[in-house]
Amino acid sequence: MSNCNCGGVPDVSRIIYPCNGCADVGEVSDQVCRQLRREGFAQASMSCITGVAAHMQPFIDAAKKANQVVVIDGCPVGCAKKVLEHVELSPVSYVLTQMGLEKGKTEVTQKVINEICYKIKADFINSSK
Numbered sequence: 516m517s518n519c520n521c522g523g524v525p526d527v528s529r530i531i532y533p534c535n536g537c538a539d540v541g542e543v544s545d546q547v548c549r550q551l552r553r554e555g556f557a558q559a560s561m562s563c564i565t566g567v568a569a570h571m572q573p574f575i576d577a578a579k580k581a582n583q584v585v586v587i588d589g590c591p592v593g594c595a596k597k598v599l600e601h602v603e604l605s606p607v608s609y610v611l612t613q614m615g616l617e618k619g620k621t622e623v624t625q626k627v628i629n630e631i632c633y634k635i636k637a638d639f640i641n642s643s644k
Contacts, residue, residue, distance in 0.1 A: 568598045568601075
């Protein structure tokens with residue numbers, strides 16, 4: 516990580532990718548990523564996981580330039596994580612079904628989205644990722 520111009524706090528560029536799967540947990544993944552970007556947890560302009568999967572170099576370059584790459588997969592299949600691993604990235608990985616959500620039985624609500632956002636931010640604070 517590089518330092519900020521003030522010489523104090525490290526400058527962290529973080530990019531976050533959802534799996535965007537068609538199941539309810541894929542939708543939650545997408546909404547969580549969007550909210551975390553709005554809140555400043557990750558860069559507002561994100562690279563597209565589909566662009567990475569399509570081997571489009573600008574999308575891959577954007578991912579590789581980030582200090583931290585985070586992926587939120589809806590289920591243990593881990594599609595988004597695997598896409599990033601194919602371009603030799605090792606993202607910080609979250610799987611929503613391992614965070615208490617149940618595929619096919621999760622209502623996509625703001626409460627669920629807020630709870631997952633809170634858990635992810637708390638994990639970063641507690642683990643200093």
